[in-house]
Amino acid sequence: MENTKLIAKKRNLEGSSNARRLRKTGALPAVIFGADKEPVSVEINAHDFEQILHHSASESILIEIEVEGEGNTRVLVKDVQHHPVSTDLLHVDLMRVTAGKAINVEIQLELVGEAEGVKTGGSVDHVMHSISVECLPKDLVEKIEIDISEMEIGDALCVSDLGLGAKFKALVDETAIVATIAAPRAEEEDDEVADASAEPEVITEKKEDED
8 A cells, every 4th residue: 555644743732622723724633642652642734634535445544644753653544533414524543553563454345346146137235345354554455356256146245255365364253244146126026926925815704794
């Protein structure tokens, strides 16, 4: 993954009111933590950070950041807070990473290829869009591509079928479903009709009208 560099200025004032003032000036409040060091409150350029996210497949990315008075350090974007309505950036947590030390990250899962089952009328049900894994910083990727071209109608792809290899250790149940190929809807409806017609008819006695 290509590194992108940001400049971070230390900030002494905290709290929601100060954070709002920062955002009005185009700055984004952030915290840098990890690597057995004290957390540092900083501010970064909101537009620059937004552009980094815009050009990335996910928010789990590595960034080279220059911290005022500390020099350069490599961080993982750990958590990004957005406004619930406007989706504007509110705050970001950045975790220091150390070469050779594994990190826990969320990686996007992208399905590629046209499944055989889709060619015959089926549809893809993409159940799991990202996966939690453990890996070294140098092995981090923005997304994992999964070839589904050989999947037939009724097939299910599980975590254990992904073939993550030695670089990635899945942190989720290996039997969890990633994707399935569903049958054509018309075929499903025909099956439902057939099942309904197979049910025994319930005959009720007609109640005689009272005089």
